[in-house]
Amino acid sequence: MNIYNLKTNHLLNPIGFLIDTLTLSWIVEASFGEKLQGTRVVIGLDENYEKVIHDSGSRTDLDPLSYQPGILLQPRTRYFWKVVAKNAAGEEQASETQYFETAKEEEAWTGNWIEPVRQFERMPLMRKLFRLPTKPIRKARIYATGLGVYELYLNGEKIGDEYLAPGFHSYDFWQQYQTYDVTEILQTGGNAIGFMLGDGWFKGRFGFDGGYENLYGDQFRLIAECVVSYEDGTEEIIATDAAWEAAEGPLVASSIYDGEIYDANLEIKDWNKYSEAATDARWEPVQLSAADTEKLQARLSVPIKIVDAFVPELILTPAGEQVLDFKQNMTGWITFTADVPKGSVITYEVGEVLQEGNFYRENLRTAEAKFTYISNGKPAEVRPYFTFYGFRYAKITGIDLLEQDLGFKGYVLQSELEETSGIITANPDVNQLLKNALWGQKGNFLDVPTDCPQRDERMGWTGDAQIFARTASYHMYTPAFYKKFMHDLRLEQKALDGAVPFVVPQIKPEGDAGFVTGAGAAAWSDAATVIPWVLYEQYGDRSLLQEQYPTMKDWVEYIRREDEKSGAKRLWTTGFQFGDWLALDGANPHSPMGGTDTSLVASVYYYHSASLVARAAEVLGHTQDALVYTNLAAEVKQAIQNEYLTVMGRLAVTTQTAYILFHYFDLCPEQFKERMTKDFYDKVISSGIHLQTGFVGTPYFAEALSRNGMNELAYGLLLNEDYPSWLFAVKMGATTIWERWNSILPDGKISGTDMNSLNHYAYGSIVEWVYRCVLGIQADSAHPGYRHFILAPQPSAQLGKAEGYYQSVSGRIESAWEIMSDGQLFFSFRVPFGTTATITLPDLSLEKARKMEWLQEAIPTEVGVSVTVKAGDYSVSYMPTRNYRPEVTTKLTYRELLEYTPARKVIFEQLPMMRNNEIALQYLDMPFEAFKELPIVSNFVSDETLERLDATFSGGIPIIDKISLQS
Template identity: 55%
Template sequence: MKITHLRTNHMTNPLGFELDRLTLSWITESGNSQSVSQAAAQVVIAIDEEFNDILFDSGKLQEIDSLGYNPEIEMKARTRYYWRVKVWGDAGDEATSDTAWFETAKMDELWEGKWITPDLDKETHPLIRKTITLPDNIVSARAYICGVGLYDVEINGKRVGDEYFAPGYNAYDFWLQYQTYDITSILDSGDNAIGFMLGNGWYKGRFGFDGGYHELYGNEFAVIAEIIVTLKDGSEVTISTDQDWKCALSPITFSGIYDGEVYDANQESKGWTISNFDDIAWGSVSLTKVKTESFQARRSLPVKIMEERKPIEIIYTPAGETVLDMGQVMTGWVRFKTNAAKGTKLQLQYGEILQNDCFYRDNLRTAKAEYTYISDGSEREVQPHFTFYGFRYVKLTGFEGEINIHDFTGCVMYSDIDETGTIETSNPLVNQLFRNALWGQKGNFLDVPTDCPQRDERMGWTGDAQVFAATACYNMYSPAFYQKYMFDLREEQKKIGGSVPFTVPTVKPKDDNGFIGGHGSAAWGDAATVIPWTLYLHYGDKELLRQQFDTMKDWVDYIRRVDEESGGKRLWQEGFHFGDWLAQDGPDPQSPMGGTDSYYIASAYYCYSAQLVAKAAAVLGKNEIAEEYAKLADEIKQAIKNEYFTPNGRSAIHTQTAMIVALYMDLIPESFRPRVVEDLKEKLRTDKMHLKTGFVGTPYFCKVLSENGANEAAYTLLLNDDFPSWLYAVKLGATTIWERWNSVLSDGTISGTGMNSLNHYAYGSISEWMYQHMCGIKPAEDVPGFRKINLSPKPYGKLQFAKATLQSASGSIESGWEIKEDGALTFTFLVPFHTTAEVILPDALLETIKVNDRELVNSRFAAKQEGRYVKCGLMAGKYVFDYMPTASYILTYSTNNSLSDLLNNEETKKIFEEELPEVAGNPIVQGPFAEKTLREIVKIPLFSRFAPSEKLDKLDKRLELVRQ
């Protein structure tokens, strides 16, 4: 056995984070062990790395859960704690982990440091510095820092840390977070210099709706810091910000989230963070105050340069422009080398798409998205400090002579989150779709789950965040990232009686009610319930649920108050709602409002969120609350049935989304489900097997189809490649998910500039269906965190194979399938240590299945036949199942049925003769080749010219409609 992924509060070795309650987790891998599950575990915490001074020892306990163990210890400020775990397997073997650690911040200690602000014009970007003298025998040193808007810190000429955009983006007036840095290796005995560089950021720069607002939280630059140095004798030296620090003009003459940055190297103070720098001419600073309700240790994961990419091409456009093509829409910036002559102005402008083969950025609206560097004549490598861009293309201006593509590096920036999931299929377009959704997540997980990273918006829209949450948890290890977001949501929520803003953090300045962006919309506000429940399902840590339970409950209570004040009908029929945002079925093609009644959607989420509160309460042992909200959900469900469905179960709102949410959110009696499923399938056929859904209906569409006997229709939606569909964008070269189904028209022109992002991850939620249904990896509600796994992959004949891997909270999971040339099916599964899995094999006969080359019926595995499925329980291990299916997985008549089968059915014969008359009427085909499938026949040179692929695809689609 081997123990890996030791995490404290879902972070690896966190330094200086707010630790509300300690949660330790880890993963045990079987390796070559005979053990398949944990028999017991022991957690030990010490204050020294050698574990001589043990603070906590759980002892050997059976009940310790690796998904989330909460040792009760009293933590001290500014202290590093070491911990390790020992695991005993059920076969008697054992393993001990490496050592992990966590270090507390200042906690409740008073600050000696003071907020200081430069005595400069409020718009002038400052440098702030001080020289300090330290004694010998330094053992350790920490810096506790916060600066607004954004800050960088240097000590002795070296940048401290590898993160950017500190202190992060949150509701600064409610809480402000400081960062902790280990600076032991940077400090020297004797003289040292410390310097801060400040930028506007979200705090005082332009940001928000309609082009943004200035000074959302404050109007001056400020910084606070304490450097605490521990000496060998145990004493401490503290250096704090006060009025003795000095300031000067920064070489950054402008910075902004939307507009970029201007850096004049000629204004640099060379060596300003070296101890012998002469700052006699520098100006003074003043004490100031930064208004916030709570000043606390960090919750934000650091934003870092997580990947680097080289441009794939330099393009010289018809307009005479020089443009870098990074080959991928990404978030971050381009770093470049230069030795331009003194005074040369180099400019980089960022955009997502070319138009008429020329650089284009009109869809960024008012965001300038540019970087300007004014050279001092020196040779160096240059990158911004206090801005980021969403881009694929970079227009270069001012670069003289031949440009070397190797001088440019794309820096991909997002919060420090590990990738956990992969998907691969036999279809390159589907594979690209998966990558597009993953890149959309990377591009928008920059401290806040934003809607888009490029235009004058970049805000934490709650609707986008909740519909994508499950996909996010498959793709990347997301609990700590979402915990910070949900903490912010809670702080906002407390100010408005349990409601939830449209964006978190909400955008200031405040109106009379405290918000400018609005609040209380269904699906958007339901981030309060959906995200905590999703985190619990994926990571199995009850603490994630406990921390946000009041958030969940207060949101539903807010809706209930609105309901009571409007008559207590157990429907939500008040206020503004985004509804099925950007759906294709709205009455006005120019409007983003979909065709499904927004009050119906609101009432559906009212019911759904009440259900989630009831479930969460039950998990946490709050049984009376669970009963109360289950009863409330039942009352809403009855009201929805009475208001929106006929006595025979027909949906009075005849849209795809209306029926999808009824099925997904369990809004209707079980007796209504067959009718609604059939009506949805008929509606889909009427809509020519294309989705018409928006932000609400789309995430659930394929899941509803696959879970209700219409898996073929789900695959049809996945594989459609004309508008509107996921693969439409892929075929047009998209490398991320678009905001609109037709963000770019089929001729390559952008469809509009008012609201048109090419990196908008919401529709990337199709990846959740790909993990859960195409590949079959799904967590079980009764045993979450993938401690119990539902493995139910659903093959489909237009794909030869599909497979997924997931580094889950319980360990590595694999699930894949392949259709062999003879039609046989092979499934491959990897079940991690200390988990169980229920495998459901479709169209299978128990006596024909082999597992790991042995007959399943004679194996040790409990398997049973249930209709056309075989169910089998598995423990940890790797498994290969083989069998010949009882029904074809090439699910179209034209690819699987012989020609005689097609011609013996009047309906299919008519379609066949209409689409391929040359083949249908050929006597040779009807003779010796009649028992061959159509795809076999068209390989014969005599006939292949009559059946090109586009004709076969059209025939397939018509025949599939018959089958359905």
């Protein structure tokens, strides 16, 4: 047996985190046939468990996904714990010991907030020199936070490997402090604690379009306590007070958006080391701040760390620039080694794309995104401190890189999250797309799930976070990351009477009532319900759902009040709505608003969120709430059908997104299901199987197709290579996901600069479909955390082969399939120890299935057969009942497409000049040759027009099976 992945509140060995509810989790791995007789959790105050404070005893009912020992935790205490499992033979196996350590809890602060007496022109240094007695130290901790952002030094060493602490959170409601173990660095005799501070998010320039200053404060602040515990049982505290000192440091300027200027000539030598020498005149007294300590709270933010590094290639551009290409659009910073004459100025500025081979950065808008280093003539390792950049390219000035190599490196900064999955397919472009989606997450999960990391924005848009939550939770182990985000969301929501801001933390510039301060919009604010439910399904931790249930409920009650204001129609028709943001089917091509009725989008999310609250209430045992919200969801569903469906089952809103929402959220009445699915099919075909969707429709598009018998269209959607499609960006060289389908045009020109990020992860949500439908790995909400799960891959000859894994909280799940050269289907699965799975195999007859050993209990389904299995490795190959190997992928010309009457109808019904032209519409069923001669439509279907359209789409529209269209 192997017991691994021991986590405390979903963190590995956390120190100083907020532990409101103590939850322990682990994974047991054993031979598939082995059975556990019991599991035991032991918690002690020492590694040898001589002081045990909790022993669960060997039990069969311990929940390995969220065991809550219910012990009373003491402040500033380290607890050690292990899991012991016993097999059927009575043999025991213990895990490695892990630990967690509490913060100050409810203890009052000895330290005071301190600040410089005057407004410094440069970023400040603060320090305290002190001496300790010559007696053995048992342990030492520093509890501290600095505003805006800070780094901690002790005796000349940077403490810890995290950056940009204390992170980005709702500073007006709470302020996180961090805990540092400094036992090994503190020494008897002289010591020096030093802090370096910068603006960050708390102060300085930040907010939408970069247009705001000092959102939370205009003064640097620091609070710290160094608590030294001696072996003799005594304790000493060195805390921030008026005896500390401050000086202006060498960091001349620092800004999240604009970067930094570092002048090494202004360095104070050994500023963070103890010295008996007379005080340098550059050090000034500090003053106590008027700020209180009531908002201080132990951290929730996962630390921001360096997670990867890249060595660039040097490019000399046509404009004569020195540009470094790091080959990957990423978030972080660039370092180099400077050994240059005194006064030398070395600068880099960053960008995401080249234009005509030259450096370009205009899509960063007002963000300068620069770094400037001024040398003091001494060798130095140079890096930024309190900023980060989104970039692939960097233009270097001030040094000739052909003559001197400064060892430039690009370092990736990201909240420290474990990657938990991997997929490879037979299509290299799809593999690159999957990589791009992962890098979109890596670039934007920097303390908050930001929209983009490069321009003058970088904020926690709730819409992006909601859309991407399940993809994110396949990619990485996210519960601790989202717990902090949802904590901020809840604090913001409480101040808004149930509404949820468009961005979290909310940007609240004084006196500004503009767009970015808004709250309460569908798909964005529904992060309040969607994220908690995704976390519950993926990780099975009921305590997270319990904690976030009030947030979920308050959000739906907010929508209900909006509904009541407008007549209690059980539709959401009030307030500003984003709608299907950035969709391509809007009436105004220059507007980001899509063509789908925003009240339809809002009402569908009303239904969705009410349904999620009902399900959460049922899980948590809130029986009355479950009934209330089930009924509310049913009323909203009926109202949507009444408002948006004709009596014959025709959708009143005929956009792709409208069809997607009705099919994905099961809003199609049974009697109209066939007709509505046919209309959906025709709609997709009429677009040449191209996306017209935005932020709302795109995440659900492929799965809505695969769920409703149109799996080949879903693959066609994935595999299109021309605009608009996912692979268009891949073919254009993208290494992350773009904000717009045409962020870069086919000629390589950027399509615009006002809102055009090349690292914007939202459309990477297609990866959710890849896991759920291509590999078929799906959570079962009745057994969350993959105790039991679904394996239902839907293969296609368009892709040919796919294999991957997901490291769930219950163990490693594997799924693979291949369409063999002889037409057989091959499947392979791994179901981890201690779990069960229901496997669905498509186009396999029950007769054939029951001849195979592990499929003897199979039952028939609409698509093939399914069987529930215990842990184990399973594989099967068989000749399917339908052909998975079409001879060729047909490319239809526009003429052939318009010859298909349903496609012609959908196309012409979308044309503004035709939509209300009853004379034209009555001729849509005519044979094409006669139809195209009608004067009223001839301009639309002339030979010249059709040839131009074919040229635009590279010679035709890819359709997997032409026969299926004609049928």
